[in-house]
Amino acid sequence: MNGSRSVHAIVYAGKNLLSQTLSSIIQFRPGKYFASGYWPSAPRFGWSSSYRSCAAFAYRPYLAAPVLALAGIFALAGCGKEGSDQVKIPQATEMENGAESTEVSVQSMFPDQSWALPMENMGPLQGSPGITAKDCSTCHASHYEEWSRSTHAHALSDLQFQSELSKPTSPEWLCLNCHIPVGNQRETIVRKVKDGDLLQPVHEKNPRFDPSMMEEGVTCATCHLRNVDGRTVVLGPLGTGRAPHPVVADRKSLQKRCLDCHNVTYKVSSSLVCFFDTGNELAKSELSDRSCSSCHMPELERKIASVAGDFPERRSHLHYFIGGGIPKEFSLLPYQEKGGYRSGLDLSLVGYEWIPASGTLRFTIRMANKDTAHHLPTGDPERFILVKVIAYPTSEKAEKSYRIGQHWEWEPEARQIADNRLRSGEIRIWQDEMHLDEPPQRLRLEAVHVRLTEKNAEYMENTAARTNEKYRSRISRLRQHYPRQRIIHSEDILLGSPLD
Ligand code: HEC
Ligand code: HEC
Ligand code: HEC
Ligand code: HEC
Numbered sequence: 084m085n086g087s088r089s090v091h092a093i094v095y096a097g098k099n100l101l102s103q104t105l106s107s108i109i110q111f112r113p114g115k116y117f118a119s120g121y122w123p124s125a126p127r128f129g130w131s132s133s134y135r136s137c138a139a140f141a142y143r144p145y146l147a148a149p150v151l152a153l154a155g156i157f158a159l160a161g162c163g164k165e166g167s168d169q170v171k172i173p174q175a176t177e178m179e180n181g182a183e184s185t186e187v188s189v190q191s192m193f194p195d196q197s198w199a200l201p202m203e204n205m206g207p208l209q210g211s212p213g214i215t216a217k218d219c220s221t222c223h224a225s226h227y228e229e230w231s232r233s234t235h236a237h238a239l240s241d242l243q244f245q246s247e248l249s250k251p252t253s254p255e256w257l258c259l260n261c262h263i264p265v266g267n268q269r270e271t272i273v274r275k276v277k278d279g280d281l282l283q284p285v286h287e288k289n290p291r292f293d294p295s296m297m298e299e300g301v302t303c304a305t306c307h308l309r310n311v312d313g314r315t316v317v318l319g320p321l322g323t324g325r326a327p328h329p330v331v332a333d334r335k336s337l338q339k340r341c342l343d344c345h346n347v348t349y350k351v352s353s354s355l356v357c358f359f360d361t362g363n364e365l366a367k368s369e370l371s372d373r374s375c376s377s378c379h380m381p382e383l384e385r386k387i388a389s390v391a392g393d394f395p396e397r398r399s400h401l402h403y404f405i406g407g408g409i410p411k412e413f414s415l416l417p418y419q420e421k422g423g424y425r426s427g428l429d430l431s432l433v434g435y436e437w438i439p440a441s442g443t444l445r446f447t448i449r450m451a452n453k454d455t456a457h458h459l460p461t462g463d464p465e466r467f468i469l470v471k472v473i474a475y476p477t478s479e480k481a482e483k484s485y486r487i488g489q490h491w492e493w494e495p496e497a498r499q500i501a502d503n504r505l506r507s508g509e510i511r512i513w514q515d516e517m518h519l520d521e522p523p524q525r526l527r528l529e530a531v532h533v534r535l536t537e538k539n540a541e542y543m544e545n546t547a548a549r550t551n552e553k554y555r556s557r558i559s560r561l562r563q564h565y566p567r568q569r570i571i572h573s574e575d576i577l578l579g580s581p582l583d
């Protein structure tokens with residue numbers, strides 16, 4: 084590996100910006116490889132308090148306001164007024180007495196947006212004790228085990244979600260349409276709002292409400308159950324003809340289901356923007372023929388039903404739905420590797436040059452989005468990757484960082500102002516320099532994938548009082564429970580000595 088890396092460095096260096104003098108200055112001697120960008124064996128979490136020069140804050144001045152400006156997927160601008168801790172509690176009784184106000188149907192407000200309403204209620208499934216994930220687990224034990232560790236299974240209990248849901252400016256009922264999407268998971272269904280105001284939903288009691296299913300987040304039924312002519316059927320990829328429940332085999336539709344939630348770019352109001360573009364990113368990439376499941380649900384051969392009987396092994400798929408490798412609880416960390424986590428960032432030091440006269444260290448870093456099929460990072464606009472170069476012996480001046488992510492402006496109107504994420508297949512060169520008092524002996528090249536900044540986590544802790552009682556105490560100590568980031572690359576490189 085060492086050999087091929089230095090060959091690569093020199094071959095590449097011939098084309099880079101330092102090319103005038105490069106062949107003589109490349110002194111690449113790869114050092115110990117702590118964790119490669121791929122399949123790191125020992126994931127580690129860092130805390131951004133250790134950043135002395137966290138670029139994130141410099142890029143996001145609005146964070147200085149006492150508000151959570153970047154609210155997960157939904158950017159709730161206008162939340163500058165929400166300094167107080169007023170609690171907004173949805174009231175199922177709010178509906179009937181709307182004599183003077185006009186009720187507007189949600190469907191007319193969001194034409195062709197399937198997520199504006201929850202899925203319809205499902206009836207019983209013939210051959211199964213019920214339609215909850217627990218019910219499916221009686222015959223699909225492995226699928227259940229895997230799914231129960233996934234972010235999907237935690238889409239309601241997610242502490243960050245609960246925190247954002249509690250903001251006075253959050254239209255909770257709308258948020259829940261993707262986080263607990265099946266009708267049966269909903270105590271009330273919202274089909275209309277008063278005066279077209281998203282914060283004045285008209286709640287209808289749901290007779291089919293199942294509280295245990297509510298807890299299951301993006302549950303099996305979300306992707307697998309359909310109402311066909313008043314009968315509940317299972318949408319499956321195979322069509323084995325051996326299931327006790329009715330099956331409609333349609334692998335393509337099942338695979339496309341992801342896009343209903345992961346490909347929604349919509350301005351709900353001037354201050355509320357839904358921005359998931361992962362499906363479009365994939366469509367524009369060279370890997371456009373791939374399905375989301377081809378990477379996020381690794382394939383394997385196994386029996387797909389854990390029931391007695393002569394069932395052969397079939398083409399199956401892991402159900403952990405691993406993404407950026409940062410789970411919703413520390414205890415779920417071990418399942419990231421099991422579920423097939425790999426980083427999409429391919430990072431390397433291509434070359435460096437020490438100029439003794441001015442005490443300048445110049446370096447060239449190569450950053451590539453490899454085999455990811457979509458932007459890196461994708462999804463939630465708050466996410467970013469921070470690439471850092473640290474020279475040793477270290478000092479204030481001996482650190483440089485590069486942020487890969489988006490920037491949004493929330494006032495007066497939500498708007499993306501910059502986006503330097505790595506496109507699928509993109510290779511980018513970062514060239515920079517440091518001015519040091521003494522020649523460096525060693526460089527550390529590091530990358531951290533950040534899901535939630537320290538500052539936003541702190542804000543959430545401080546506003547825990549308004550959150551649902553069930554999650555409140557954990558949210559008040561969010562940082563102890565919620566992994567915010569992950570070191571995805573950490574490499575020490577010994578520099579040729581002496582440098583001067
Ligand atoms: C009583 C046992 C039982 C229960 C409960 C059950 N299944 Fe199945 N399921 C099976 C068997 C058996 C098969 C066929 C296995 C085979 O052919 O190898 C199957 C097949 C499937 C398939 C593949 C269908 C295909 O042919 O493409 C899916 C998807 C599936 N089940 C989902 C579910 C879901 C979701 C639930 C819960 C709502 C559920 N099952 C509940 C026994 C069950
Ligand atoms: C009904 C909406 C919905 C559908 C359909 C859906 N997802 Fe998700 N997905 C979510 C939500 C909501 C989250 C995040 C939950 C949270 O973080 O609180 C999520 C998170 C994820 C993540 C991130 C996991 C992580 O580690 O953070 C991946 C990867 C993912 N989904 C893949 C898929 C794939 C693949 C499909 C299709 C097979 C799919 N999703 C279908 C709603 C959906
Ligand atoms: C976010 C969507 C989603 C959720 C949630 C989900 N599945 Fe699946 N499932 C899929 C997709 C997509 C496939 C087919 C993948 C392919 O063929 O590329 C699949 C395949 C299957 C199969 C067929 C065999 C296999 O492994 O490919 C079974 C059985 C199954 N799922 C059961 C379950 C059960 C049980 C649950 C809940 C514990 C569940 N699924 C939750 C999307 C989902
Ligand atoms: C060719 C493989 C591939 C395909 C196809 C693919 N992904 Fe990914 N995806 C990845 C990899 C690799 C990562 C991890 C990137 C990282 O964090 O370094 C990832 C990460 C993610 C994440 C987490 C983002 C984050 O920053 O934490 C989500 C969500 C996601 N993918 C959704 C999808 C959806 C939805 C689709 C289909 C539209 C899809 N992916 C298709 C490879 C793929």
Ligand code: HEC
Pocket residue numbers: 154155156157198243244245247248253254255257258259260261262343344345347357359406461462463466534
């Ligand atoms: C169109 C479907 C949809 C709606 C509506 C929706 N979400 Fe989500 N949400 C998602 C998906 C998909 C993800 C996972 C995205 C990813 O991992 O890239 C997610 C993830 C999240 C996360 C986790 C972010 C992270 O980085 O882990 C939070 C918090 C969240 N949503 C809050 C909300 C709030 C608050 C609302 C209502 C204002 C809302 N969502 C409405 C689909 C939706």
